[in-house]
Amino acid sequence: MKGARTSGLHEGSEGIHRVLSGTDNSVMALIITDECINCDVCEPECPNEAIHLGPEIYEIDPSRCTECVGHFDEPQCVQVCPVACIPLDPQHVESRETLWQKYQRLQGLVPADSPAR
Ligand code: SF4
Numbered sequence: 001m002k003g004a005r006t007s008g009l010h011e012g013s014e015g016i017h018r019v020l021s022g023t024d025n026s027v028m029a030l031i032i033t034d035e036c037i038n039c040d041v042c043e044p045e046c047p048n049e050a051i052h053l054g055p056e057i058y059e060i061d062p063s064r065c066t067e068c069v070g071h072f073d074e075p076q077c078v079q080v081c082p083v084a085c086i087p088l089d090p091q092h093v094e095s096r097e098t099l100w101q102k103y104q105r106l107q108g109l110v111p112a113d114s115p116a117r
């Protein structure tokens with residue numbers, strides 16, 4: 001289900017988990033809401049192994065999520081999610097530079113104590 005990026009925030013949802021998304025120099029986090037149906041589709045698509053099944057629904061490790069920066073032009077989890085339960089979270093913003101630094105750290109291209117999460 002490759003397609004347009006999901007936008008908007010599902011307010012009031014519980015069990016949210018952050019991932020990263022956005023455009024240009026300003027990027028926003030994404031959250032997986034409790035609308036997740038545990039379909040298992042997103043986990044293998046993540047190039048950073050940031051997605052894992054949590055106690056109830058799938059979760060994303062924000063320290064490993066780069067919004068797919070360095071791998072793809074669009075967040076792969078958003079592209080494949082069949083129920084569009086990974087909306088934007090305007091409360092969490094990271095710069096694209098920070099995402100790039102995180103990508104480099106995950107790839108072992110910079111020291112592990114790099115300030116990028
Ligand atoms: S697929 Fe991309 S956007 Fe989704 S959690 Fe993994 S790195 Fe983040």
Ligand code: SF4
Nearest residue numbers: 036037039040042081
């Ligand atoms: S693709 Fe969407 S519904 Fe399926 S496990 Fe991932 S977040 Fe949940």
